[in-house]
Amino acid sequence: MLTFILRRLALGLLMLIALSVLVFVLLRLAPGDPIDAYIDPNVSMSRAEMAAIRARLGLDQPMPVQYFAWLGAAATGDLGYSIQRSGVRVLELVFERIGPTLLLMATGLVLSIVLGIATGIIGAVRRNSTTDVGLSVAAFVGISSPAFLTALLGLYFFSVQFRIAPSGGMLTPGAPFSVGDLLAHLILPAALLSIGQAALIMRYMRASMLEVLNQDYVRTARAKGVREFFVIVKHALRNALLPVITLIGSTIGMAIGGAIFIESVFNWPGMGLLMVNAVETRDYPVIMGATLVIGACVILVNLLTDITYAAVDPRIQVA
Amino acid sequence: MPEPILDISGLTTVYRIAGKDVAVVQDLDLAIAPGETVALVGESGSGKSVTSLSILRLLPRIGRVAKGSVGFRSKSGVVRDLARLDADALRQVRGNDVGMIFQEPMTSLNPVYTVGEQIAEPIRIHLGKSHKDAAAAAVQLLADVGIPDPARRAKQYPHELSGGMRQRATIAMALACDPALLIADEPTTALDVTIQAQILDLLQQLQAQRGMGILFVTHNLGVVAEIADRVAVMYAGRVVETGRVADVFAHPRHPYTIGLMRSVPRLGEATLLKQAGTPLPTIPGTVPSLARLPQGCSFAPRCSHAIEACRAAVPPLLDTGNDQASRCIRWQEL
């Protein structure tokens, strides 16, 4: 198990490096210039002055040199400074923002897992009933409605029309911190974030459960006199979860995209908002740093998924 | 005959297929005495598995027992109709008074729980033992069914056991609560010949120790000769002949039974084991579709003895004497 984890971590590191190269090259190919942010449109600046700023930021070096300089620093934990907000360390920016993002994503994920698995089981056990058909239609709508629509509709109805949820931010400005306030701000974006994934998990769970309920060992459990509730929850569920665990692991990358979007709609002070701002101003070091941290999170989550899978299925030998 | 533990009478089981109720088992009578082994034989699709699943109402969603009664005398001596028992009372019979083993030992064990845990489960449910006591009992049961190093095996998962060992484990599971009746649906069909013989020996030995009745489903007449006291021959959802094994083999009273026996050459002790591996060759003609059974005797279209009267009405089970019965109106002329 330990060698498995170490090997996966080493592989993850290689993937992170590859990711950073990719992002680095794409950024340099994209139009736009980071030093635009330095230029006050009302003050004319000479070419020499602009070249001086470039040189100070290291932007005059050839690309490979720039990249390896960045990588060398990154290896020591130094992700550089933000260009736009000069003097602020990228690492600081990222650490300040990662907490809110993790909170939002984890809440969304827990919601979608609980909701998706519960409704998936209900759909399978009561297959073809009104409940099942209703759930399937809801899941279909959930999967096929685009995130921007659900986010904006959710914001419109719950915050603007009914006024039962705050319209953005993480805490009420000026008010003393309270968990209640945080939850009130959290619940709507987290719920909206979870819709698509919950629907996806439900469909997988339902299909997987239906298949498992037809297995011989489920009949064996009934033949032993196991209560129907435990036939489902003990004998069928654990087997039916296996493909769903893989699904959850592989959709977390997608969920990050959703989180970035939700954060900008709800003005949630997380990595998403940081990224969006950084991209708008071509703040290369911030983009690179944030990508690296997000990438590391995805890789860790996938590793965690595989470990969970191995824990649930005794047939998987990790060595 | 002593009071039977199982007394099935007029059992009709229907499956809902393409929007219509199709009778897959019809008007079936079957009784098993304590300590007796009754074999249920017949070609594939004749309704043997459906019959055995009907007893504990373990049918798939599309199936239900439509008519008849399944009288069962439990350990306490009370006779109840399993076909009408409410779900909770039936659940207390399952795995407790009646144990079941199935054909495919790999798929009938849950892959994500240890063998020991799966054997201990009915002990906890029905005998109310603690986790620790039930686990110890499971190890003892594994030893009883002849698994070496039972303490270690109990901690293993089904995929870590060989086919023969898995089937021994499912037997241990079915016997965990010392049932009065064991239903075994082709328990040796998926195993290779030497293992088959071992499992049959084990079942006979366990029956001698515990005195349980066994309903043994098979399509192998060699196995019937080896293990059963009485036999019921099924064709297209009905029992067409029943009697003591020796009598039925010596004097079959139904053309279908004769056909089945002809397809097993030289039914002697020495050839039994060789025969055990091969499924029954078929009789000329094909099994009729259950949804469109012919008028009268279902076997008539394949029968060389058939006359007009055979096609007129479904023959009742006729007493042919000597505890034997046949659904052939011409049994005396065979």
Ligand SMILES: Nc1ncnc2c1ncn2[C@@H]1O[C@H](COP(=O)(O)OP(=O)(O)OP(=O)(O)O)[C@@H](O)[C@H]1O
């Ligand atoms: N799940 C099902 N759906 C539809 N029809 C079924 C189903 N299970 C059984 N049947 C039908 O019921 C009839 C009896 O099947 P059953 O499984 O009892 O046969 P069997 O005698 O056990 O045969 P085998 O020797 O192949 O196990 C068959 O004609 C089969 O087509």
Ligand SMILES: [Mg+2]
């Ligand atoms: Mg069968």
